[in-house]
Structures are given as C-alpha cells and as structure tokens.
Amino acid sequence: MFASLRVRNYRLFFSGQVISNIGTWMQRIAQDWLVFQLSGNNPIALGVAVALQFIPTVLLSLYAGVLADRVDKRKLCVFIQSSIGVQALVLGLLDVTGVVALWHVFVLCFVLGIFSALDVPARQSFVAEMVGRKQITNAVALNSSIFNMARIVGPAIAGFAITWVGTGWMFLANAASTLAVITGLLLMDPDKLFRGPAVERAKGQLREGLDYVRGRSDLVTVMVLVFFVSTFGITFFTSLAIVAGNVFGTQADGYGLLSTLLAVGTFTGSLLAARRGVKGNPRVRLLLIAAFSLGAIEFVTAFMPTYLAFGIALIPLGFATITFLNTANSLVQTAVSPEMRGRVMGIYVLVLIGGNPIGGPMVGWMADAFGGRSPFIIGGAISALAALACAVVLVRRGGMSSRYRMSGLRLLFANGRAATAGSSRRAL
Template identity: 75%
Template sequence: MFASLWIRNYRLFFVGQVVSNVGTWMQRIAQDWLVFQLSGHDAVALGVAVALQFAPTVLLSLWAGVLADRADKRRLCIAVQSGIALQAGVLGLLDVSGAVGLWHVYVLCFVLGTFSALDVPARQAFVAEIVGDALIPNAVALNYSVFNLARIVGPAMAGFGITWVGTGWMFFANAVSTSAVVAGLALMEPGKLFRASAAGRAKGQVREGLRYVRGRRDLIAVLLLVFFVSTFGNTFATSLAVVAGNVFGTQADGYGLLSTLLAVGTFAGSLLSARRGTRSSPRVRVMLLAAAGFGAAEVVVSFMPTYVAFGIALVPVGLASVTFLNTALSLVQARCGPEMRGRVMGFYVLAQLGGYPAAGPMVGWMAEMFGGRSPLCIGGAVSIIAALACAAMLSRHGAIRSDLASR
C-alpha cells in the first residue's frame, strides 16, 4: 500500500502535501462560507465563485500542459505554490481587516484558479518523475489518500475555526501550510528523479497533443466520462453548502461536518486504490463500475430525509467517487508516452475541471428552481448514463476485452 514511500523524494513530496492539503481544505470551506455570508445565502453567488475559480482551467490547462512538458517541473511547482500562498495571504488580510467585499473574493477566486490551472498538470506529471512508471498507480492513489485525509481534517477544523475566530484566519492558515510543499520540493534530490527529455520550444505543440489524444479512442472515452461525472456529479463544492444551509438549516460547522463525512469515504477509497495499485495495472472495469456506483449512490443520498442520514450516506458516495477518479487518472497516465504526459495531463485537467465554470451557476440555479437536493439527484443520473455510454465506446474499441484478457 505504501510502496512509493520508500523513495525519499516522494516522502518529501508526500509530507508537504499532507500539511498543505489541510490548509487548502480550510480555505475552501472558509471561502465558500464567506461568499455565502456576503451574498445573504445566495446559491447562485456561490456558484459564480466556483465558476470564477475554475474558469482559468478552460483557458490555460492545455497551455499549462505544454509548459509542464517544456519546463523543469519541480521549479515550476515551487513558483506556482508560492503564488497560491500569496493569494491566500491577501484574502486573509482583507477578511480580517473587515475590508473584504464579494467582488474581492470573486477576483481572488480567479487568481487562485489561474495558479491552480498551471499547477495541476505539472504536479500530476511530476509524480511520474518522482517514482517512475512502475509505481504510478500506487503514487497516484497515495496522492488521493493525502488529499482525502486532509478532506477529513481540514473541513472539520475550518468549520469550528470559522465559528470561533472567523473565516479570515483560515486563509492565513493555508498561506502558512503551503510553505510545507515549497520546502519539500526544495529539499528533493534532482539527480534521483526519473526525468523524461524536456520538449523543446516549438510551434504547434498544443495541436500536437490534440492530435495525439484524438488518435487514441480509449483516451477520448475516459476523458469524456471524467468530464460528465465531474461536471454534473461531482459538484459538492456548491451543493453541500446549499444543502447544509438551505435544506437542513445548519451553520458553518454543519457544512464542515458534511464535507468531512464525504471525505471519510474518499479516504477509504484512496487507500484501497493504493493497495490495488501495487498488485496490478489500473482496470477499465473498475473505472466503469465505480462511475456507475457513484451515480447510484448520489441519487440515493439526495433522498435522505434527515441531516444525520444524509451525512452517513455521503460515505459510500465518497468511496465510489475517489475510486473512479483514481482509476481514470492512473489509466490515462499509464497509457500515454512520457514525452506527451504533461500535455495529456492538460487534457485530463480540462476534462475534470473545465466544466466547473458552468457547473457552479448551474447547480445554484437548479437548487433555486427545483430544491437544494436536486443537483445531487440529477448529477447522479447523468453519471450513470455517462458510465453506460463510455462502456459502449470502450467495448467497441476492445478495451474491455483486453482488460479482461490481462487478468
């Protein structure tokens, strides 16, 4: 389960991610709740903030993938993480001083989204350089375990912290925690990285990546499935705040607890994926079953009548969600050449996050028109349909038969 941790460079990366991701989740909860307060509990305003945070992904992720193939990924990650810390510090200063307005949050959401759009393709491609191709599935799963362990701790800390000292100090906490990532990256031994040859500067490198992906129908099917499940199903950044505040009438601590219960499932799923990642290559069937199971579990949770029942039902939703995302990412990483990995990761990030600018306002609109539970029910149904359509595409391509034959 922890095979990648035998590598010193990965241990440094792992520890930095543990600390930083707790701060990231504290900021995420605080940011959502700050928007909710400044807008008078307006679900659409919350959706706009989410849209602004993820809009740069649509604009920059493909170019960021090219940059990841060209640049020293370690140095690029250090620069981007420093920018993220600065953004958190500015938002915290505005909030604590009482000068913050809704438009400030919107602008800084866009700034954070810009840094994140540059960070994700480089960081995901860098993981392969840290551990080598053989341990990619295990390292990807351990990264998800870090993310989701923080998702258990961070929202709970943020929920109670907001109640005691306010949202502003949560942003300062994230700014400080990000220094752990920068320190870990700086302490790595560059000579022990499994580096691929950097792509030279040339025209048409985005188009080259597009031609590569377009010629791989198996990659296209996985990317489409990731897009539909992420855009319509994985909308918890908006929907949980709406359910907590408008359906069950709780405060920030109630929202934080729902996020924590979801993270209990995602953490369990990531550990199971890490164990599976040391024994076999990522499986197409696991990805398809997890996507369909996630959709079914999300439909069920949307009908839970009480706050407690709703929270408990989020655990299997989280488990299925991270199993799907981890397997999909491992499949894409394992099936592309190292010289194209940054660009392919750019397409993956676009598929996973590119729909969020539309999904945020869409979820807010659905919550106002059809009730706070409706985005979960509709998103779950879309995820099931997308899993069935992807299964049909991969069956025609022969990916499922080869998956079975390789057992």
C-alpha cells in the same frame, strides 16, 4: 501499500502535501462560507465563485500541459505554490481586517484559478518523475489518500474554527501551509528524478498533444466519461454548502461535518486504491463500475430525509468518487509516453475541471429553482447514464479486453437494477 514512500524525493513531496492539503481544505470551506455570508445565503453567488475559480482552467490548462513538458517541473511547482500562498495571504488579510467584499472574493477566486490551472498538470506529471513509471499508480493513490485525509481534518477544523475566530484566519493558515510544500520541493535531489527526454520549444506542440489523444479511442472515451461525471456528478463543493444551509438549516459546523463525512469515504477509497496500485495497473472496468456507482449512490442520497441519514450516505458516495478519480488518473498517466505526459495531463485537467464554469452556476441555478436536493438528483442520473454509454462504446470499439467486456456490462446493469430497486423501495 506505501511502496512509493521508499523514494526520498517522493517522501519529501508527500510530507509537504500532508500539511498543505489541510490548509487547502480549510480555505475551501472558509471561502464557500464567506461567499454564502456576504451574499445573504445566495446559492447563485456560490456558483459564480466556483465558476470564476475554474474558468482559467478552460483557458490555460492545455497550455499549462505544454509548459509542464518544456520546463523543470520542480521549479515550476515552487513558483506556483508561492503564488497560491500569496493569494491566500491577501484574502486572509482582507477578511480579518473587516474590509472584505464579495467582489474581492470573486477576483481572488479567479486569481487562484489561474495558478491552479498551471498547478495540476505540472504536479500530476511531476509524480511520475519522482517515483518512476512502475510506481505511478501507487503514488497517485497515496496522493489521493493524503488529499482526502485532509478533507477529513481540514473541514472539521474549519467548520468549528470559523464559528470561533471567523473565516479570515483559515485563509492565513493556508498561506502558511504552502511553505511545507515549497520546503519539500527545495530539499529534493534533482539528480534522482526519473526525468523523460527534454521537450524543446517548437511550434505545434499543443496540436501534437491533441492529435495524440484524438488518435487513442481509449483515452477519448475515458476523458468523455470524466467530463460528464465531474461536471454534473461531482459538484459537492457547491452543493454541500447549499444542502447544509438551505435544506437542513445548519451553520458552518454543519457544513464542515458533511464535508468530513464525504471525506471519510474518499479517504477509505484512496487507501484501497493505494493497495491496488502495488498489485497491478488500473482497469477500465473498475472505472466504469465506479462511475455508475457514484451516480446511483448520489441519486439515492438526494432522497435521504434527515441530516444524519444524508451525512451517512455521503460516506459510500465519497468512496465511489475517489475510486473513479484515482482510476481515471492512473489510467491516463500509465497509458501515455513520458514526453507527452504533461500535455495529456493538461487535456485531462481540462475535461476534469473545465466543466466547473458550467457546473457551478448550473448547481446554483438548479438549487434556487428546484430545491437544494436537485443537483444530487440530476447529477447522479447523468453520471450513471454516462457510465453505461461509455461502457457500450468501449465494447463496440474493442477498448475493453475480451476477458471482461461482458462481465463489466453485466456488473453495470446488475448495479443499475439494484439501485433502481432501492430507489423504488425508498419512494414507497
């Protein structure tokens, strides 16, 4: 399960990420709650903040992938993490001094979005350089495990700490946590990285990456599925705050607890993914089943009548979510050549996160117009339907091996009947 940790460079990266990710999640909870407070519990304002944070991904992620293929990824990650730390420091100082306004948060969300757009393709493609091709799946899963462990610890700390000391100190804590990642990156041995051939600066490299993906029907289908599920289904960062505050009437600690329960499921799923990563490569069938399960569980979760029941339902939802995301990430990384990995990951990040400028305001609008549960109902239905559609496309194009084409579809439709039956029983 922990095979990648035998590599010293990856151990340094892993250790820094443990600390930094906790700080990141503390900031995410604090940022959402700060926007909620400054706007008078307005779900549309929360959606705008999400959109501003992810608009740069649409604008920059493709070029960020090209940049990741051209430059030293380790040095690029050091620069990006330093910039993210400065952003958190500025927001924290504005908050603790009591001068923060909603427009400050909006501007800094956009600034954070710029550096995040550069960060994800560089960091994701750097994983392969640290551990080598054979350990990519395991390393991706371990990254997810610490990310989701932080999703348990960070929101739990933030939810209670916000009620004691306010949101500003969460931003300052995140600024300090970036030092752990930077230190780990600086202590690495560059000579022991598994670097691919250098990609010299040339015209048409972005188009070359797009053509590469366009010529691979398997990659296109996976990315289309990722777009629909991430844009409409995985909207928890916005919708959980709305459900906590507007549906169940809780405070920051209630929102933090919901985030923690979701993270219990994602953490468990990422550990199992790490175990699968040691045994073999990811499979398309698992991706399709995870996507459909995510949609079906999210749809059912929307109808949970109490805060406790809703929170418990988030655990299997988190499990299905991280299984889907880990499998998609590993499938893309293991399917591409090293010299194209940065550009392909840039495209992947675009479809994964680029829909958030649509999804964030959409979730806020739906919650305002149809109630706080509506994003779960609509997002779950779209995710499940997208999984079924992509399964049919892959079978017709031969993107799934004959060994499990029909078995995968049978599993999907069987899950669909079970979910429908479960929803019918709840309605009765």
